[in-house]
Amino acid sequence: MRRTDPESPTTPPDGRPLSEQPRWRKDFPIHLPEDEYVSRRDFTKFMVLTSLAFVAGQFWILLRNATRKAQAKPAIRPIVAVADVPVGSVQTFQYPGPHDNCVLVRQGESTFVAYSQVCTHLSCAVIPKPEVDRIHCPCHEGQFDLSTGRPIAGPPQRPLTRISIEILGGMVYATGVNRRVV
Amino acid sequence: MKRPRFPRHERMTIVNGILSIVMTIVILQLWLLTATMNAFLGGDQSTLAPAALASLICLLLNAGLLRYLYTLDR
Numbered sequence: 001m002r003r004t005d006p007e008s009p010t011t012p013p014d015g016r017p018l019s020e021q022p023r024w025r026k027d028f029p030i031h032l033p034e035d036e037y038v039s040r041r042d043f044t045k046f047m048v049l050t051s052l053a054f055v056a057g058q059f060w061i062l063l064r065n066a067t068r069k070a071q072a073k074p075a076i077r078p079i080v081a082v083a084d085v086p087v088g089s090v091q092t093f094q095y096p097g098p099h100d101n102c103v104l105v106r107q108g109e110s111t112f113v114a115y116s117q118v119c120t121h122l123s124c125a126v127i128p129k130p131e132v133d134r135i136h137c138p139c140h141e142g143q144f145d146l147s148t149g150r151p152i153a154g155p156p157q158r159p160l161t162r163i164s165i166e167i168l169g170g171m172v173y174a175t176g177v178n179r180r181v182v
Numbered sequence: 183m184k185r186p187r188f189p190r191h192e193r194m195t196i197v198n199g200i201l202s203i204v205m206t207i208v209i210l211q212l213w214l215l216t217a218t219m220n221a222f223l224g225g226d227q228s229t230l231a232p233a234a235l236a237s238l239i240c241l242l243l244n245a246g247l248l249r250y251l252y253t254l255d256r
Contacts (some may be wrong), residue, residue: 040198048248051204051211061234062234179224180225
């Protein structure tokens with residue numbers, strides 16, 4: 001790469017002559033265009049490093065999946081008494097862990113559905129609206145079908161994580177977690 | 183000094199070609215990563231290992247091209 005002035009030890013970024021530059025720029029000359037110049041080889045090397053980072057990400061996901069599989073299945077836990085949940089109402093609960101917020105909706109006399117309250121778009125808390133048969137995410141106006149948990153409007157692409165429930169002896173029990181892609 | 187195998191203008195064409203291929207492969211890997219993350223979040227485990235293997239193959243291709251790039255001037 002040629003310098004504009006072969007006598008000048010540096011090319012100042014403000015374009016002023018060397019005599020008007022601070023002393024340190026004369027003492028520590030750096031040819032700035034050369035310093036900023038990235039050769040195609042260097043750029044290719046950078047792209048290969050990016051490729052390596054993506055591979056690391058892939059194997060990280062694989063590792064996370066392995067640890068998830070190694071975890072024990074969540075225990076069956078009672079949520080609420082059937083009599084305490086009127087038809088068309090919503091009950092919140094935590095399952096499987098204390099920070100995993102979920103919602104239980106009684107759609108009919110014997111119809112219950114339960115989902116994770118975490119929106120599959122950007123993890124906002126969703127709000128069930130049984131009167132319109134929908135689950136609404138207020139952050140980006142996502143809409144899920146109440147009966148299936150599948151996205152029907154807005155940016156979410158994946159269905160809500162479904163919580164398996166069973167009714168035994170007048171109590172509603174959470175029995176498992178069901179993540180879905182479609 | 184040993185003369186390079188290709189004249190300069192041909193080498194630049196090869197370099198540009200290699201860079202284009204590498205960038206295409208990296209973009210493919212980016213798509214692969216986002217698809218894998220989507221599958222993992224949805225609980226689909228069947229695609230994770232093949233995707234990781236495919237990404238590794240892409241990296242090996244990129245590394246091979248980079249190695250060839252550095253041997254061009256020898």
